[in-house]
Amino acid sequence: MSNPSTFTEVAALIAEPARAAILLALFDGRALPAGELAFAASITPQTASTHLAKLVAGGLLACETQGRHRYYRLAGAHVAQAIEYLSAIAPLSAIVLKPQSREAQGLRFARCCYNHLAGQLGVAVSQALEKNGYLRAIDDKHFEVLPAGEIWLRTLGIDSRTLKPARQCLDWTERTHHVAGSLGVQLLSAFCDAGWLRRSKDSRAVLVTPKGWAQFKAQLGLDPRDLENLEHKPALAG
Template sequence: MGQHNISSVAHLIAEPVRSVILITLADGSAMSAGALAEAAGVTAQTASSHLSKLLDGGLLSVESKGRHRYYRLAGAHVSHVLESLASVGPVTPAWRTTPNRSAQALRFARCCYDHLAGQISIAVTQSMLTRGFVVEAGERHYALTPPGCAWLQQLGIDIGDLAVGQAEQGRQCLDWTERQYHLAGPLGARLMDAFLAWGWMRRSPATRSVTVTALGWEGLRKHFGVERETCGPD
């Protein structure tokens, strides 16, 4: 990528209103211009101007449904950029110890585009590594092992084209609040879909935060060895 492209993208992301819009969409959702204007605290006209620039810059896509237009990130690669930028520099002690419940909820569990992030995701990833279900493979990747494949099938997860040993099926995503890698890529997305389908977790309708249900804590303890008492807040 040329210097011009890097500077152009950086300029688009750096503007405060546009950064809020992008972060609001970082869970993979699609939202109207009005909803994004409200999230960013600006007028509809101002939001429209910023949305046009993000579309022209290739960071957003838009789809029309009837009279309404809905915006979403142009792809997972945009979410990866946002998470990577957030991970640059130290997480301040104030952020880690903040009494703000919304911030605590995001640190504990949140959507990172199509996969799980936060403290609970780190615990799940470490469990899979410890149990030999995935192994580190090459630079910033995880590979599914034969025991891991069998285990996922026993859980009822359709592994589909997730071939054993292929590193591109699991990606190491640097968690910006924990400074550790969590599982992303197709394998991370399959797990997130399963957690939601089983009722183990619920996505917040208003933020990127994810709530673990009572059924989820039971399943996480049984299948991942992740205990509620040692893994953060409710």
């Protein structure tokens, strides 16, 4: 199959559990080798190679070669967005994670969604930006950055005037929107650079540092006690 042109062909590619697990493993925007993706999907390297070839041929993954190694990543933000919306109907995490596992809880609280912040924290930050008059939903797909938001974003080193309109992304665990698009990417990067957040090396989970909680409360009025199901919050980053 090469570049499937029908809905059913694309749906069939995503529907297979091992391929769905591979797509989820790449959901944070990283490029990973076949061995790591085989482990994530609980399949043999040989089986992973077959699935990866189908996903590349189907236009869902891209392959990058560095020396003798091949690295796979999502073909683009449009793929991540499609999976995110499908996951809002039936969460794909159930394929690779037990519903109440520590990892599943951590991913629900805060995770990377194609290089922007998702989960309970991502939604809470988005709602706080609206509450503080920094963003305003202009339709069911986009946010508008307001003048006060432009000023606040500049304190993080972000010039919103150079970015495309902020996109809304439907969060598949929270069933509501978080900030995505170029602004979402810049926000996650700024939060990490400022030491508020730390990305996990082993998964899509994001950890909040003590400095991060202090700054989220001081600047956005976010208190960890206000977040839903806080008892599932993972340990603070050191």
